[in-house]
Amino acid sequence: MVAVLDSDLRQRAWDAAAQVVDPEIPVLTIADLGVLREVAVHDGKVEVAITPTYSGCPAMNMIALEIELALERAGFARPTVRTVLSPAWTTDWMSEDGRAKLRDYGIAPPQASSSRRALFGEQQVACPQCGSTNTEVLSEFGSTSCKALWRCKACREPFDYFKCH
Amino acid sequence: MTTASIKVSETPLVLYTLRRADDALVLGHRLSEWCGHAPMLEEDMALANMGLDLLGQARELYSYAAKVEGKGNDEDKFAYLRDVRQYRNLLLLEQPNGDFARTMVRQFFYSVFADLYWRAMMKSADPTLAAVAAKSEKESAYHVRHTSEWIVRLGDGTEESHRRAQSAIDELWAFTGEMFAVDDSERGLIDAGIAVDPTGLRAQWLKTITNVVNEATLTLPKNDWMQQGGRIGHHSEHLGHLLSELQSLQRTFPGATW
Numbered sequence: 001m002v003a004v005l006d007s008d009l010r011q012r013a014w015d016a017a018a019q020v021v022d023p024e025i026p027v028l029t030i031a032d033l034g035v036l037r038e039v040a041v042h043d044g045k046v047e048v049a050i051t052p053t054y055s056g057c058p059a060m061n062m063i064a065l066e067i068e069l070a071l072e073r074a075g076f077a078r079p080t081v082r083t084v085l086s087p088a089w090t091t092d093w094m095s096e097d098g099r100a101k102l103r104d105y106g107i108a109p110p111q112a113s114s115s116r117r118a119l120f121g122e123q124q125v126a127c128p129q130c131g132s133t134n135t136e137v138l139s140e141f142g143s144t145s146c147k148a149l150w151r152c153k154a155c156r157e158p159f160d161y162f163k164c165h
Numbered sequence: 166m167t168t169a170s171i172k173v174s175e176t177p178l179v180l181y182t183l184r185r186a187d188d189a190l191v192l193g194h195r196l197s198e199w200c201g202h203a204p205m206l207e208e209d210m211a212l213a214n215m216g217l218d219l220l221g222q223a224r225e226l227y228s229y230a231a232k233v234e235g236k237g238n239d240e241d242k243f244a245y246l247r248d249v250r251q252y253r254n255l256l257l258l259e260q261p262n263g264d265f266a267r268t269m270v271r272q273f274f275y276s277v278f279a280d281l282y283w284r285a286m287m288k289s290a291d292p293t294l295a296a297v298a299a300k301s302e303k304e305s306a307y308h309v310r311h312t313s314e315w316i317v318r319l320g321d322g323t324e325e326s327h328r329r330a331q332s333a334i335d336e337l338w339a340f341t342g343e344m345f346a347v348d349d350s351e352r353g354l355i356d357a358g359i360a361v362d363p364t365g366l367r368a369q370w371l372k373t374i375t376n377v378v379n380e381a382t383l384t385l386p387k388n389d390w391m392q393q394g395g396r397i398g399h400h401s402e403h404l405g406h407l408l409s410e411l412q413s414l415q416r417t418f419p420g421a422t423w
Contacts, residue, residue, distance in 0.1 A: 052221070052225075052300075054217075054218065054221060054300070054304070055218055055220075055221025055222045055224075055225060055297075055300050055301060055304060056217035056218050056219070056220045056221025056222070056224075057221065058217075085225065085293060085296035085297060085300075086292050086293065086295065086296035086299075087296065087299070088296050088299035088300050089300075138207065139207035139210060139211065140211065140307060140310065140311050141207070141210050141211035141213075141214035141215070141307075141311070142210065142214075143210070145214055145217055145218065145221075149207070163307075164303075165300075165303050
């Protein structure tokens with residue numbers, strides 16, 4: 001009985017935690033990002049495991065706080081959030097759904113593979129506004145750790161590119 | 166009222182982790198000093214971003230050192246409550262920013278090393294260090310690319326930019342040997358597969374540095390004499406000034422939190 005109950009609770013807790021969005025990119029949930037790794041329930045107490053994206057990403061503290069609040073709103077008392085480092089997060093974990101949402105939001109999603117070749121061969125970034133691949137990098141480092149600043153030479157719009165990591 | 170410095174039980178793994186954490190914190194802090202002062206907006210963002218990457222690496226490493234040590238210290242205590250002589254970073258990384266060329270050369274020398282080092286550390290027998298390495302390796306790769314481009318632009322730019330870049334190389338060269346030094350406390354960790362032997366990285370480091378420096382029409386100094394001491398707490402006069410700024414709030418208002 002207890003096992004069944006815990007698994008129901010686990011699903012409810014997962015659903016609550018999965019709704020939390022990235023404070024810097026509010027169209028992406030932490031489930032889309034692949035940051036939400038594990039939700040465990042022991043004796044009615046929830047423990048959530050998240051993995052950091054970029055080493056210095058300041059959004060992680062905010063995300064952990066938001067998860068605790070979301071779980072308390074869903075009726076879980078004193079939830080805990082822990083950080084797991086291994087295996088290390090990569091942009092490969094971003095869901096297809098997440099990539100589409102990013103594009104719609106005006107941010108070019110990361111290339112499919114975070115291999116070293118992709119890290120250094122990402123010259124074919126399509127403009128999220130007009131779809132042209134006639135684009136150029138303006139700055140390798142953008143408004144947050146995860147982004148670079150690009151410009152479309154077809155429609156002349158500057159845009160953010162979510163870097164491979 | 167002042168806050169006393171903490172005591173650290175420097176077992177080989179704690180010391181090893183603190184050395185890398187101090188590298189990342191000190192260089193990250195140096196880069197943060199550029200915030201609002203860089204020659205252009207894009208570069209201001211780039212320097213701050215690289216500094217943030219390093220600060221993130223430092224936090225993960227300090228937290229791990231605290232866990233391994235198991236004496237109730239944490240990332241903040243390691244950063245804020247150790248004196249100069251307790252810091253274990255490379256001398257290269259505490260050198261003042263100087264002009265933009267000097268900051269770029271310092272970053273270039275270190276990032277090329279860090280990229281090779283973290284890539285090798287991904288195979289560490291220690292899962293936490295291997296996980297930190299997997300992140301840091303990608304971040305370092307961006308730093309290498311960014312700084313390499315600047316070295317070429319400065320060296321092969323105007324007479325003035327060439328002169329400044331060359332003088333930065335000449336002044337910082339003697340601090341590069343320390344990156345490849347190994348002492349007894351690290352030997353055991355290398356044998357256990359936890360740490361990487363940095364002497365094995367030097368040839369590749371020198372090859373990359375030489376290629377970029379040649380392309381930049383700059384030259385590497387001939388002298389082989391290398392200054393060491395940072396790993397055992399013998400620092401240049403610059404680190405104390407850096408720490409007095411970094412630690413001032415915590416030393417003035419002990420235990421203050423946001």
